[in-house]
Structure formats: structure tokens, C-alpha cells
Amino acid sequence: MDIPAFAEKQIELLQAERHADITLQTALLSTLPPNALMRHGLALTNLLPTSQRTGFGGRTIIDLEPDSAIFPTGLLPPHGIRQGDIVRVEAQPGGSASKKEKTEAKAAGIEGVVHRVFEGRLAVAVEAAGDEVDRVWTGKRLWVVKVANEVTFKRMEKAMGFLKTVGGKGDTTGLVDVLFGRRAARDVAEEYEKMEVNWFDEGLNDSQKQAVRFALASEEVGYEWMVAHYGVRLALIHGPPGTGKTQTLLEIILQLATPPTTNSSTPPTPKKILVCGPSNISVDNIVLRLPSSLPTIRMGHPARLLPKVIERSLDNLTRTSEQGEIITDVRKEMDDLLSKLKATGKARMKGRARKEGWDTVRHLRGEYREREKKCVTELVKWSEVVLATLHGAGSKQLWSEKFDIVIIDEGSQALEAQCWIPLLLTNKSGIQKLILAGDPMQLPPTIKSHTKAAIPKPPRTKTEIPGSLEITLFSRLLAIHGEGIKRLLTTQYRMHATIMHFPSQELYNGSLIAAPSVAERLLCTSLPYPVTETEDTSIPLLFIDTQGGFFPEDPSPHTPSTKSPTSESKSNTLEARLVATHIHALITAGVRPEDIGVLTPYSAQVSLITKLLRGAYPAVEVNTVDSFQGREKEAVVFSLVRSNDKQEVGFLKDERRVNVAVTRPRCHLCVVGDAETVGRGGKGAFLGRWIGWLESAEGVEVRYADVGEVLAGWAGGIEIERED
Incomplete structure (x- = not known):
């Protein structure tokens, strides 16, 4: 692949995305x-x-x-x-x-x-x-x-600019060559995947252990031998919903950062690791599970971190270190002076004294930043594991640090340009390994600048340049190097086996296995509090068919010439009432509202259902499918919304969105929608197979909605105040 051409295309796509972002924001603020x-x-x-x-x-x-x-x-x-x-x-x-x-x-x-x-x-x-x-x-x-967030765009464009430069000069490293298919990724010999490992977590299942061995394989023979013979190591870990991907990454981090004691005369050397993810929550989930004994630092603005992570944050460690004591003194002096400068009335500083006060604040701020910079440098060097968001890895605080390994979690949700920020950051120091974890069968990063409705496909050849930001590094590497660079986690610990069955067969080649502890879980038997056994709480999967035109989606209140930036979404009022009625039945049986989630492809339907529930059940979480990726609930109701004569299905045509929605529940999934519209919608056969399976599979209960019963039911009389 032509690296400069790839980088130039990425910059073009990023600029289009930035323009779309700004245009949408400007339209909202101006209208x-x-x-x-x-x-x-x-x-x-x-x-x-x-x-x-x-x-x-x-x-x-x-x-x-x-x-x-x-x-x-x-x-x-x-x-x-x-x-x-x-x-x-x-x-x-x-x-x-x-x-x-x-x-x-x-x-x-x-x-x-x-x-x-x-x-x-x-x-x-x-x-x-x-x-x-x-x-x-x-x-x-x-x-x-x-x-x-302009900073994120600027860092991605800067990374692509640097990639374009090194690619144009031919000054690429082994890592860059592997990531562009110029050099083959090393296939791990079978004997190395069977190597003995002293596990930190003995409870890992076989597929997790295989993935860990795969990621560690080169450690057994030493980096010098590996680099000389095979070049840079690359490992992809494919983690379908509920398969313990984070637990697997945690074991890999511990094995690399604190290798277990061995009888070897040349024991493995601890590695300096940079762990990244596209979002703060993806990074914090790893931080929370790392042992406190491991020297760890969480980069990033403290305002964006989970409260439990703060003690490991750069901000907190800076304040509590020895150097931090001096910094605290400078900060206190500044704050005392700022209080005097902000005083009112007779206490207010005026004239020359006020000017001198601000001059002193500026001087102290300079001293503060200089001391803080030195403290940060020492803390980063002390840490064996540094964690940051992908764009946070581009901060000046990490520019001079050398890392051996980069681990990227949720790689399928990250823009490729984001992934290059930590990769290029560590490139000069000769990064020896990239471990990328994710699930390409779940939703990719959200892109606002699409010009075509078709779902982008990964490149078919090593030389084809991706034409969309939706093509992630994870998907592109699979297309280039094939399945040999990947290991699939196969045991899932979230869903009832019936809920798992269709996505496993359709999207994961039937590879998923429900762990015995979850395979038969139900609302009426598996929650840590009593729930009455009813026709709803005793089944894992329910499909409520709204039967064609009986529950039509709401007409748009806007004509094409009067559309506003907030009017593109879809809603279905009768379906929303049906959803609310089912939730009422679950709660009446004893299911706690906070254990129930409602998912839908459309924000307008989110608003509608929220208004129906907020009076009686404000703790029920209602959200779009895209916003709920990576999370779970005991019970999930999936409102499909679309019901029209043209069989238009909109967002549902992306099978990855359906996959995310139907794999969020642990005990109970209720799908509410029009089988006729959804089953015939979309260009592919996926939706048709899904609806067909719901209507015929063993273990799935099918009911047919009645408009009269819905209007006479619990949610039928609730008034909904609409917004234009």
C-alpha cells in the first residue's frame, strides 16, 4: 500500500468529518x-x-x-x-x-x-x-x-502528516511495514502457543489462555531473536460480547509488566507498556482491575476519569509525590493571591497593587508548570504501565518516553488515525509489539460525514486504500493478513444461551459457548432478589410482533424544506406505549427498574419512551443502541421503531447495530417491532433471517400486539408532550 497516499486520504476524510461536526454544531447554535x-x-x-x-x-x-x-x-x-x-x-x-x-x-x-x-x-x-x-x-x-473537540482532530491529522512524511522518505520501521502489509505478520508456531505459563488468573478459560499465549509467544524466545528473524510482533484478540476481553488483556499486561519468576538463567525482562482505548471508560475499566502493587499511572484530565481511578491519575500522583509537596505550596500561594484579587468592596486590590498581583500570579504559574513538568517526567518513568486514551497518548507529557509494547482495547470502535497517535509516539523507540483487541462485528466509530448510505467494506487487497473512516485498523489488518493474526474468545459469561444463539451462528461462525453459570439464567431465578415467576420473567427471549400497519411509525413533522438539525430521527408512539407496558409488567413482577434497559436505533424514540417512563420509573435507562455499546442489563427491551409500506429500515440495516442491541441483556430480551417491515427491509438477507429465527426458534416466545389492549393498558393514557 502507498503509505503517503493512505495518509493523505485519511487527512482528507478527517477534514470532511471535522467540517461535518462543525456544520452540525453551527446549525444547532444558529437555529x-x-x-x-x-x-x-x-x-x-x-x-x-x-x-x-x-x-x-x-x-x-x-x-x-x-x-x-x-x-x-x-x-x-x-x-x-x-x-x-x-x-x-x-x-x-x-x-x-x-x-x-x-x-x-x-x-x-x-x-x-x-x-x-x-x-x-x-x-x-x-x-x-x-x-x-x-x-x-x-x-x-x-x-x-x-x-x-478540535484537539482530537488536530492530533490525528498531525499523526497522519508524520506518517505521510516517513512513508514518503521510505524511513519506515518494521511496525509500519507490517501494518501496511509490506512485511508479513509472524505466524506463531504451534509449540509456542502450548508453552508453559505461570498464570496470574488461574480462572481463565481455554480460549482466553490461548489468546494470552498467542500475545506472549515471542517472549519465550526473547525479543532479540524475534526481531532478527521475524520483525515486529502483531496480535489481534477478537472479543465478542461477554467473552472476558478485558480480563484477558489484564493477564497479558501482568505477564508483560511483571513476568513470573522462572528457573531460567535469563528471566524475562519487564516491559514498559502503553495501554490505550478510544474512550475514557474503556481505559478506566482496565485501570480498575490492575493490582495496586503495579506501578501504574493514568494520564488524562481528572474531570473525565471515574472517581475510583482518580487515586492513580497523573493529577493525584503529582500532588502526593515528594515533588508534589513543593508544587502544592506554589499552588496555595497562587490561590491565596487569586482570592485577594477576586475580593470586592474595600478589600479589592486596585491600581498598581492589582497589576503587580497579576504579574506575581503569572510568575508563580510559570514556576508551577516547570516544577510540575519535572514531577510528571519522573512519574511516567517510574510507571511500568501507562494508560491513556488514544488521543491522550499524544500529549507532550509522553513525547520523550520509550515504550516496548502498545496495547489498544476497543480497537474496533476507534478511528484508525486515532490508533496511529500512540503507535507513532513510540515508533522512534522501536516498539516491539502491538496488541489490538476488539470486535469488528460490533459498531465501528460513529461517522457524521458519510456521503453514501452503503456500509463501507474493508479493503480487498493489500494495496487498496480505505475510502471511509469506518474502516478500522482492526478490520484492515484482518483483510491484509488474514485470520492467522487473530485469536477468538469463545466462552461468554453474560447471556442466556437462547439470547446468544442467533448472533453466534450468524456473526461468529457458531463459535460462542454459554458458560454453565449463565446458560439458563432467567429473571425469576437468577437475580439476587426475589422476582415472581410470570409469563414474562420465566422466558429468556420474547418477540412482540406489531403486525404490519397496526403500529405505524410516526410521520415526520417536517417537510424536506423545513427540516432542522434535530428532526431527522424516527419515532413510533404506539410501539413506545407497548414497550412501556412490558416494562411495567416486569417491574410489577419484582424486577428492579435500574436492572432494565430500553434500546432503540433512534433518539426520537428514546425521548418518547423516556417521557412515558419518567413519572413512574425514572431509573429505567433508555438509550440509543450506539450509546449503550459495551454495557449490559439484566433485561433489555429493543424497540425497532420502523413500520412502513416501503419496508424502509434505516439504521437497522447495519447488522452490527442489531448485534450490539441483542447482546446487551443477561436474562431477558424483548424485541418489539414490525416483522413485515423489518423482515423484508435492508439489501442483505440478515434481517430476514433474524426475524425468521425469532418467529420459529425453540425457546423464543412470539406474541402479537393488539392496538386496543395497548391503548387500554398501563401506558395507554399517559400524555406525551411533543417538541417540534
């Missing part, structure tokens, strides 16, 4: 009023700055509280701003503000990251100096708006 933006979770208005202090990296953390003239309770109104969101804080123009005033307010705004969210306060970490915050915002009412 929706502030209150509507709040309803859609994009903004928070009528805030006042109340204090500021110094945070990690010398950032200024400003506290924003609701204006008491508008919110007398002192509480923030309902909103969708979450910890870790990237936001822009701007002076809020009045209702009569001119276009010029609005433009000036936007230009004076400052971007930051939501540090903490409280009932009556929002803390935002910004890069701006305290005097800039003071000058722009003092005495002004503010609002906070979510923005696109």
Missing part, C-alpha cells in the same frame, strides 16, 4: 434558542462567575453558579452538561443584543473542560490566565455551550 439548546443538552445559561483557583497543569478553574435573580433556589436548572465535556464559556448577550454584540461576545469566549458538576455549581478548567478571566467576565452573565 435553536438558548432554552432549546438546554433541552438538547448543549448549553447552560444564566450563570455568574463566583470564584477561581489553580488546577492541574496551571489551568484556571472558574466556578459558575446560577443567577439568583433567575434561579432563586440556587440550583442549576435541568441540563445536559456533563463532567469532562469540552465547552465554550461566553458572555451571554441580552435578548435585544445586536448581531455585532453577539459576535463580540463569542470572540471573547474561552474554551475549557467541565471539571465538576454540582447541583448549584459548575466548575470549568480553562487555559486562560486569571487576569484574562477577570477582565472579560467580571460582572457579566455567562452561558456555557458544548463545542467539538
Whole structure:
């Protein structure tokens, strides 16, 4: 494959994606009023700055509280701003503000990251100096708006630019050659897969142990011999839903970072490992399982980390180390001075004293950052395992560090350009191994810039350049090197065997096996609290057929010429009521609301079902399929929504989305939808086979919905307030 041409195409696709992201955001901000933006979770208005202090990296953390003239309770109104969101804080123009005033307010705004969210306060970490915050915002009412993450795009484009350069010069390493098919990935000899391993986790099943041996195989003969004879090692671990992929990666990390004691005269050397994932949660899930005795550091903004991970975060370790004590003293001095500068009335510093105060803050901030930089460097060198998101691996704090191995989890959910950030970061130090884990049969990264409706296919040859960002590194490597570079995990510990059966046969070649502990689990027998045995709680899989046109999807309230950025989604009111009625039956039988999830392909249906349930059962989680990937519930109701004469199925045509939805439940799956529309929809035969299986398989109960019963049932009389 032509590496410069590949990199250039990636840059082109990334720029199109960035443009689509910005266009969507601009359309929303320009067409929706502030209150509507709040309803859609994009903004928070009528805030006042109340204090500021110094945070990690010398950032200024400003506290924003609701204006008491508008919110007398002192509480923030309902909103969708979450910890870790990237936001822009701007002076809020009045209702009569001119276009010029609005433009000036936007230009004076400052971007930051939501540090903490409280009932009556929002803390935002910004890069701006305290005097800039003071000058722009003092005495002004503010609002906070979510923005696109420009840093991620810039780092991906930078990585692709670097790849283009080294590829053009022919200055590629063994890793790059393997990842582009210029060099064959080493096939692991059978004897090495049978090598003796001193397991940290003796409970691993056979397929997990095989995957671990496969990833470690070159360790047995030593890196020098391996590099000389075979070049860079590459291992892919294919982890279908519930098969213990994270548990397998944990064993690999421990084997590499703390190799068990052996009788060999040349025992294995611990390796420096960089572990990455496309999201913070994918990384945190690994951090939580690593033993506290292992020198570990979690890179990343503390606002985006799980609370239980904070103690291993760079921010916390910086504050609690020996160097951190000096840094803490500098921070306290800065914060004390900032408090004086923010004082009002007679205590307010004025004139020359105020200017000198801000000059001192700037000097202290410089000293703070210098000491912090030295502390961070020492901590990273101390750590045997460094964990970060893929784009977080591109931070300056890791530029000078050398790693032996890169492990990427959830590789099938990551853009390929994201994966190159840690790979190129460690490339100069001669990375010896890449371990990539994921499941190409689940959803790829979400792409907003599609110009075609067809689902992109991986390259058919080693020289074909992918034409879509949906083609992941995981899928491309499989297409280039074949199944020999992959090991499949086959025992799943989540689902009842009946729920597992169809996805196993259709998408995993019938390879999945339900562990005995889960194979027969039911709501009425397997939960840690009593649940009454009913016709609903005693079955693993239920299909409620809405029978053609009896439950039609709702017509769009917009014509093509009046569509708004939020009007593209689909909903089905009668189907939503049917879903709510089934949930009521499960809860009446004793299933706890927090153990139930409702999934649907469309955000409009999410909104509809949420409104039906929020009064009686707010703890029932309702979400899109895409947002629920990687999670599970005891019971899941899957609302298909689509029911029309044209057999249009929209998002359901992607079998990976269906796979994600039907593999989330542990005990009970209820599919609600129109068999006629869905069974005949889509260009392939997958949906038809799925509906056919639901209608005929042993262990699946089929019921036919009745409109009259639905309208007379529990959810039939609930009023739904609609939004245009």
C-alpha cells in the first residue's frame, strides 16, 4: 500500500468529518434558542462567575453558579452538561443584543473542560490566565455551550502528516511495514502457543489462555531473536460480547509488566507498556482491575476519569509525590493571591497593587508548570504501565518516553488515525509489539460525514486504500493478513444461551459457548432478589410482533424544506406505549427498574419512551443502541421503531447495530417491532433471517400486539408532550 497516499486520504476524510461536526454544531447554535439548546443538552445559561483557583497543569478553574435573580433556589436548572465535556464559556448577550454584540461576545469566549458538576455549581478548567478571566467576565452573565473537540482532530491529522512524511522518505520501521502489509505478520508456531505459563488468573478459560499465549509467544524466545528473524510482533484478540476481553488483556499486561519468576538463567525482562482505548471508560475499566502493587499511572484530565481511578491519575500522583509537596505550596500561594484579587468592596486590590498581583500570579504559574513538568517526567518513568486514551497518548507529557509494547482495547470502535497517535509516539523507540483487541462485528466509530448510505467494506487487497473512516485498523489488518493474526474468545459469561444463539451462528461462525453459570439464567431465578415467576420473567427471549400497519411509525413533522438539525430521527408512539407496558409488567413482577434497559436505533424514540417512563420509573435507562455499546442489563427491551409500506429500515440495516442491541441483556430480551417491515427491509438477507429465527426458534416466545389492549393498558393514557 502507498503509505503517503493512505495518509493523505485519511487527512482528507478527517477534514470532511471535522467540517461535518462543525456544520452540525453551527446549525444547532444558529437555529435553536438558548432554552432549546438546554433541552438538547448543549448549553447552560444564566450563570455568574463566583470564584477561581489553580488546577492541574496551571489551568484556571472558574466556578459558575446560577443567577439568583433567575434561579432563586440556587440550583442549576435541568441540563445536559456533563463532567469532562469540552465547552465554550461566553458572555451571554441580552435578548435585544445586536448581531455585532453577539459576535463580540463569542470572540471573547474561552474554551475549557467541565471539571465538576454540582447541583448549584459548575466548575470549568480553562487555559486562560486569571487576569484574562477577570477582565472579560467580571460582572457579566455567562452561558456555557458544548463545542467539538478540535484537539482530537488536530492530533490525528498531525499523526497522519508524520506518517505521510516517513512513508514518503521510505524511513519506515518494521511496525509500519507490517501494518501496511509490506512485511508479513509472524505466524506463531504451534509449540509456542502450548508453552508453559505461570498464570496470574488461574480462572481463565481455554480460549482466553490461548489468546494470552498467542500475545506472549515471542517472549519465550526473547525479543532479540524475534526481531532478527521475524520483525515486529502483531496480535489481534477478537472479543465478542461477554467473552472476558478485558480480563484477558489484564493477564497479558501482568505477564508483560511483571513476568513470573522462572528457573531460567535469563528471566524475562519487564516491559514498559502503553495501554490505550478510544474512550475514557474503556481505559478506566482496565485501570480498575490492575493490582495496586503495579506501578501504574493514568494520564488524562481528572474531570473525565471515574472517581475510583482518580487515586492513580497523573493529577493525584503529582500532588502526593515528594515533588508534589513543593508544587502544592506554589499552588496555595497562587490561590491565596487569586482570592485577594477576586475580593470586592474595600478589600479589592486596585491600581498598581492589582497589576503587580497579576504579574506575581503569572510568575508563580510559570514556576508551577516547570516544577510540575519535572514531577510528571519522573512519574511516567517510574510507571511500568501507562494508560491513556488514544488521543491522550499524544500529549507532550509522553513525547520523550520509550515504550516496548502498545496495547489498544476497543480497537474496533476507534478511528484508525486515532490508533496511529500512540503507535507513532513510540515508533522512534522501536516498539516491539502491538496488541489490538476488539470486535469488528460490533459498531465501528460513529461517522457524521458519510456521503453514501452503503456500509463501507474493508479493503480487498493489500494495496487498496480505505475510502471511509469506518474502516478500522482492526478490520484492515484482518483483510491484509488474514485470520492467522487473530485469536477468538469463545466462552461468554453474560447471556442466556437462547439470547446468544442467533448472533453466534450468524456473526461468529457458531463459535460462542454459554458458560454453565449463565446458560439458563432467567429473571425469576437468577437475580439476587426475589422476582415472581410470570409469563414474562420465566422466558429468556420474547418477540412482540406489531403486525404490519397496526403500529405505524410516526410521520415526520417536517417537510424536506423545513427540516432542522434535530428532526431527522424516527419515532413510533404506539410501539413506545407497548414497550412501556412490558416494562411495567416486569417491574410489577419484582424486577428492579435500574436492572432494565430500553434500546432503540433512534433518539426520537428514546425521548418518547423516556417521557412515558419518567413519572413512574425514572431509573429505567433508555438509550440509543450506539450509546449503550459495551454495557449490559439484566433485561433489555429493543424497540425497532420502523413500520412502513416501503419496508424502509434505516439504521437497522447495519447488522452490527442489531448485534450490539441483542447482546446487551443477561436474562431477558424483548424485541418489539414490525416483522413485515423489518423482515423484508435492508439489501442483505440478515434481517430476514433474524426475524425468521425469532418467529420459529425453540425457546423464543412470539406474541402479537393488539392496538386496543395497548391503548387500554398501563401506558395507554399517559400524555406525551411533543417538541417540534
